[in-house]
Amino acid sequence: MDDYCSVVASDCIARNPAEPEFHQAVQEVIESLSKVIDHRPEYRKAKILERLVEPERVIIFRVPWQDDAGEIHINRGFRVQMNSALGPYKGGLRFHPSVNIGILKFLAFEQVFKNSLTTLPLGGGKGGSDFDPKGKSDNEVMHFCQSFMTELARQIGPDTDVPAGDIGVGGREIGYMFGQYKRLRNEFSGVLTGKGLGWGGSLIRPEATGYGAVYFASEMLATIDTTLEGKTCLVSGSGNVAQYTVDKINQLGGKVVTLSDSSGYIYDESGVSPDKLAYVMELKNIRRGRIAEYAAVYPEAVYVPVDPTLNYNPLWGHKADCAFPSATQNEINEIDAQHLVDNGILMIAEGANMPTVPAGQTLFIHHKVLFAPGKAANAGGVAVSGLEMSQNSMRLGWTREEVDDRLRIIMKAIHHACRDAATAYSEPTNYVDGANIAGFLKVADAMMDQGLV
Numbered sequence: 001m002d003d004y005c006s007v008v009a010s011d012c013i014a015r016n017p018a019e020p021e022f023h024q025a026v027q028e029v030i031e032s033l034s035k036v037i038d039h040r041p042e043y044r045k046a047k048i049l050e051r052l053v054e055p056e057r058v059i060i061f062r063v064p065w066q067d068d069a070g071e072i073h074i075n076r077g078f079r080v081q082m083n084s085a086l087g088p089y090k091g092g093l094r095f096h097p098s099v100n101i102g103i104l105k106f107l108a109f110e111q112v113f114k115n116s117l118t119t120l121p122l123g124g125g126k127g128g129s130d131f132d133p134k135g136k137s138d139n140e141v142m143h144f145c146q147s148f149m150t151e152l153a154r155q156i157g158p159d160t161d162v163p164a165g166d167i168g169v170g171g172r173e174i175g176y177m178f179g180q181y182k183r184l185r186n187e188f189s190g191v192l193t194g195k196g197l198g199w200g201g202s203l204i205r206p207e208a209t210g211y212g213a214v215y216f217a218s219e220m221l222a223t224i225d226t227t228l229e230g231k232t233c234l235v236s237g238s239g240n241v242a243q244y245t246v247d248k249i250n251q252l253g254g255k256v257v258t259l260s261d262s263s264g265y266i267y268d269e270s271g272v273s274p275d276k277l278a279y280v281m282e283l284k285n286i287r288r289g290r291i292a293e294y295a296a297v298y299p300e301a302v303y304v305p306v307d308p309t310l311n312y313n314p315l316w317g318h319k320a321d322c323a324f325p326s327a328t329q330n331e332i333n334e335i336d337a338q339h340l341v342d343n344g345i346l347m348i349a350e351g352a353n354m355p356t357v358p359a360g361q362t363l364f365i366h367h368k369v370l371f372a373p374g375k376a377a378n379a380g381g382v383a384v385s386g387l388e389m390s391q392n393s394m395r396l397g398w399t400r401e402e403v404d405d406r407l408r409i410i411m412k413a414i415h416h417a418c419r420d421a422a423t424a425y426s427e428p429t430n431y432v433d434g435a436n437i438a439g440f441l442k443v444a445d446a447m448m449d450q451g452l453v
Contacts, residue, residue, distance in 0.1 A: 004044060005034040012053045019102025021329060021354070025109050026053050028358060032436035035425045040444075046452070048444045052112070055105060057081040061151040063129055065144040068137055077148050079127035079155055079163075082108035085446035088159055089125030090115055090382060092166030095173065099128045106329070107166075110353055111382070113439030114375040117414045120386035125161055127152070133168050134288065145176035152177075153184045157191055158392070164193040164385045167328070170240065170285075171196060171206075190392030193385035202388035204403040205381075210244025210351060211404070212380015212411050213324060213372075214252065217349040219415035220370040220431070221322075224346075229253030231346075232320040235272075236260045236313075237327035238284050238291050241351040241378070245324050246277050258315050260327060261291045265315045268294075268301035312336050319343040326351030334359040341367050350374035365430055376418050376435040383410045 001009070009030045013023045030049065037044055063075040078101060081089045091111040094104070104126045112124030129148060133141050156163060165174055174194045181191055188200075195201035204211070214228070221227055231254045235242050238259045246256045255271035259280060272280070276298060283289045295303035304314060312335040316323065323345055325332055329352065332340075337360030340348070347370040350356065354374055356364070364371040384407055391397055398406075414435075421441070422434030 001031050001034045002038065005030045005037060005049070008049045008053070011050075016102070016105070019105060021106035022102045022109065024358060025106040025354060028361070028432070029109070029113065029436045029440070032426070032433040033440055035433065036437055036440065042448065043444055046448060048447055051447065052083065052440075052443070053109070055080050055082045055108065056084060057155075058101070058105075059127075059152075059155050060101070063131065063144065063148045063151070065140075065147045067140050067143075075129050075131040075144070077127070077129045077151060078104050079152060079161070080104045080108040080125055081155075081161060082124045082126070083112045083443060084123035085443050085450060086116060087121035087123050088157075089161035090122040090164070090385065091124055091126040092128075092164045093169045093173075093177075094126070094128035094166040095131045095133050095168030096128070097130055097132045099130045103329075104128060107353055110375050112443060113436060114379045115382055116439040116442045117376055117417060117435060118379050118383040118386060118410055119413055120383065120410075122382065122386055125163075126166075127163060128166065128169070131168075133173065138172065141173060142176045145173055146180040149177040149180040150184065153181050156181075158189040158389070162191060162193060162385070162389060164382070167239070170194075190389050193388045195388070200388070200392050202384055202391055202403055203398065203400040204407060205384050205388055206240060207244040207247065208384035208407060209241045209378050209381030210246070210326070211248045212383065212407055213241070213245055213326070213349045213351045213377045214248035215380065215408050215411035216372055216377045216415055217322065217324070217347055218252065219412055220347055220349070220372060223419075224370070226346075227252065228322065231255070231322050232257060233322045233324060234258045234315065234318060234320045235324045235326055235351075236265070236315055236331060236355075237325075237352065238280055239326075241381075242324075242326040243277065243281055243284070245326055245351055246272050246280075247274075249324075250274055250277070254322070257320065258318065259291055259294070260315055262306070263290050263292060264303060264305035266291055266294045266301045266303050267315075267318060268298065270300055312339065316340055317343070321346050323348045324351050325355035327355065328352055329354045330357050332356040332360050334363065336360065337363045340364075341369065345369055348372065349377040351378050353378065361432055365432065368429055370429065371431055373432050373435050375439060376414055376431060379414055380407055380411055383407060
């Protein structure tokens with residue numbers, strides 16, 4: 001990293017103390033961009049990097065709500081509107097106890113580059129709350145969502161900021177928030193994506209992030225003249241992204257042998273077949289149970305509970321051809337990465353946001369493992385969110401096949417853009433540099449065109 005880029009990164013860290021995830025995201029991107037800045041001195045003069053790491057707007061607000069027993073609770077709500085150079089802010093809402101401003105700034109920063117890569121006119125943002133929907137009744141979740149949206153509605157709109165779902169925010173939560181927004185603003189608009197199919201949602205939206213990650217993985221594998229057929233795959237998580245990653249891998253002839261949640265993971269050597277996946281979807285989406293129940297229903301599978309004394313995750317120690325980390329940030333540490341390399345992993349596509357620590361990324365790149373960072377591999381979710389916005393604007397709905405075909409084309413284009421940028425400025429197989437640089441150039445040029453704002 002050159003001196004200028006190092007100073008920008010150091011200043012950002014100093015201005016944003018106690019936000020390690022944001023620091024990590026900024027350092028990774030700026031390290032890649034140091035390969036570009038010397039070729040484009042106008043970016044340095046206009047202080048594009050300094051402006052890029054500073055959110056355009058950060059909103060923090062109180063969210064009071066009442067549970068079924070009449071007790072009052074107070075949560076904190078956030079929206080980070082990071083960059084609108086390419087279009088209205090776009091990015092999910094996360095409801096989870098771990099949510100804080102640093103995590104949301106990291107997610108919003110990543111979202112800027114991810115949205116740029118989709119080729120759609122979308123800016124980047126992220127939001128959420130430290131509210132935990134687990135264990136709450138539908139009525140309690142509704143009360144919280146209505147209170148949350150009562151304040152957030154002041155800050156969003158179909159041409160300003162269009163949130164979507166993320167961890168803890170699915171169709172139920174989107175529905176409650178949309179209803180409250182409609183009530184407050186007296187308008188039926190495409191202000192949220194991930195809506196129900198009967199009232200403005202898009203086919204393939206639930207599947208999009210998982211499907212997109214597998215489409216991107218397929219493009220990477222094609223560069224070494226192979227496919228997913230017959231490949232053994234490790235998938236972490238068991239939520240929306242993981243579920244549809246498994247679904248698409250099954251469709252393409254691969255075999256998934258792991259799934260996980262915060263309590264532990266299952267290893268099923270025979271593979272998570274379509275029937276078993278249907279059980280997981282019912283378990284997680286309807287009953288909201290734990291993955292341990294899988295092993296009770298399918299005794300050929302082994303359940304391994306989380307061991308807090310370990311400094312690695314044994315899920316990543318199983319021998320496999322491909323890995324799809326689809327749970328949360330920093331779930332693959334350096335030891336996990338070494339286990340994957342030692343076991344001959346061919347390809348890793350990140351379904352989650354930044355699930356690999358920097359040392360792990362370096363290890364994969366050094367060993368020439370095909371490694372797709374989340375901002376490229378998991379861009380399918382926001383891509384179909386953008387397609388949902390288009391359908392809302394035109395007051396029409398596309399067929400499942402039309403949306404899936406557009407998603408496949410977008411993921412192919414993202415792969416092509418990453419590969420081209422990596423070839424021009426780094427190494428053809430360095431998808432981290434490729435994704436960061438390709439996403440940056442489009443945003444930076446738009447910022448230059450729009451002046452000092």
